Amino acid sequence: MRVLGVDPGLTRCGFGVVEGRAGRALVELGHGVIRSAAGEDVGARLAALAAGLGLAIAKYRPEVVAVERVFSQHNVRTVMGTAQAAGVAILVATTAGLPVVLHTPSEVKAAVTGSGRADKAQVTVMVTRLLNLSVAPSPADAADALALAICHIWRGAAQARLDRALSASRGAS
Amino acid sequence: MRVLGVDPGLTRCGFGVVEGRAGRALVELGHGVIRSAAGEDVGARLAALAAGLGLAIAKYRPEVVAVERVFSQHNVRTVMGTAQAAGVAILVATTAGLPVVLHTPSEVKAAVTGSGRADKAQVTVMVTRLLNLSVAPSPADAADALALAICHIWRGAAQARLDRALSASRGAS
Numbered sequence: 001m002r003v004l005g006v007d008p009g010l011t012r013c014g015f016g017v018v019e020g021r022a023g024r025a026l027v028e029l030g031h032g033v034i035r036s037a038a039g040e041d042v043g044a045r046l047a048a049l050a051a052g053l054g055l056a057i058a059k060y061r062p063e064v065v066a067v068e069r070v071f072s073q074h075n076v077r078t079v080m081g082t083a084q085a086a087g088v089a090i091l092v093a094t095t096a097g098l099p100v101v102l103h104t105p106s107e108v109k110a111a112v113t114g115s116g117r118a119d120k121a122q123v124t125v126m127v128t129r130l131l132n133l134s135v136a137p138s139p140a141d142a143a144d145a146l147a148l149a150i151c152h153i154w155r156g157a158a159q160a161r162l163d164r165a166l167s168a169s170r171g172a173s
Numbered sequence: 174m175r176v177l178g179v180d181p182g183l184t185r186c187g188f189g190v191v192e193g194r195a196g197r198a199l200v201e202l203g204h205g206v207i208r209s210a211a212g213e214d215v216g217a218r219l220a221a222l223a224a225g226l227g228l229a230i231a232k233y234r235p236e237v238v239a240v241e242r243v244f245s246q247h248n249v250r251t252v253m254g255t256a257q258a259a260g261v262a263i264l265v266a267t268t269a270g271l272p273v274v275l276h277t278p279s280e281v282k283a284a285v286t287g288s289g290r291a292d293k294a295q296v297t298v299m300v301t302r303l304l305n306l307s308v309a310p311s312p313a314d315a316a317d318a319l320a321l322a323i324c325h326i327w328r329g330a331a332q333a334r335l336d337r338a339l340s341a342s343r344g345a346s
Binding site: 041042043044046047050070071079080083084085086087088090091093094095099100102 | 214215216217219220223243244252253256257258259260261263264266267268272273275
């Protein structure tokens with residue numbers, strides 16, 4: 001399974017592409033950030049984000065796009081831009097015919113570090129280790145996007161096991 | 174000036190088109206809502222919204238799109254969907270080559286009722302009156318979108334007056 005992870009943001013939107021399946025080695029295919037200047041108007045920034053994600057999808061041809069679920073506990077000004085960026089990311093993926101899944105920050109942290117309350121540095125360390133990278137992915141937004149992709153590969157496998165177990169138990173009853 | 178007002182939302186996104194300039198009668202050209210079912214996944218809902226707004230732009234050919242600025246004081250679950258919808262509306266307008274302006278709910282209420290704390294019913298009454306409509310626009314999301322368009326026509330004129338006064342005072346000094 002090839003997954004494009006997206007850590008949405010207006011100023012920096014991280015993306016990372018990982019291929020793999022549970023129980024096998026994970027392979028990092030690429031990562032980066034799409035940036036836009038705070039001085040530009042929001043329409044131009046969202047259009048730049050849409051174009052950048054479109055290019056990433058065309059280049060890496062993922063089968064699924066995993067986007068971080070945005071919550072509004074954080075800074076009010078920032079979160080609105082983040083939610084707008086998430087909306088655009090979801091739209092771009094859907095328009096490209098790709099399924100979109102959302103994972104919460106704590107699901108992602110728990111998947112790669114074992115703790116839902118891990119800090120950013122810990123996530124970066126584990127992403128670097130799990131993907132067998134020689135240097136840590138930078139900036140943190142790109143590392144978070146790779147963590148999202150890993151989270152989806154592993155959670156997807158867990159969900160598939162659960163679905164098989166459920167259908168087996170239904171068949172047996 | 175022909176303005177498309179957009180009251181963003183995932184379940185109901187209101188739109189309304191008004192033509193006019195300050196000091197002249199305002200003309201309502203059309204209004205409605207783009208709906209999507211809460212049961213559908215968010216990607217399909219955002220894609221339906223993008224398509225609906227694209228149709229409205231193609232049909233009414235506005236010169237500018239006024240979108241309600243979303244704040245996160247409200248219900249946390251709802252506001253994330255609303256912000257995603259706003260992001261998609263801004264993207265669609267920008268992609269169509271149209272300038273986007275944002276107005277806050279209190280700016281809109283103040284523009285059409287004289288009070289930034291007016292309720293929805295009062296906004297609908299004033300929109301119906303100002304646009305000389307025989308029936309009140311419905312649902313409230315469409316009325317809000319028309320109010321946004323009116324707000325922009327009037328605020329734009331006030332801003333232009335201010336700009337002229339400023340450049341005149343600069344010229345005189």
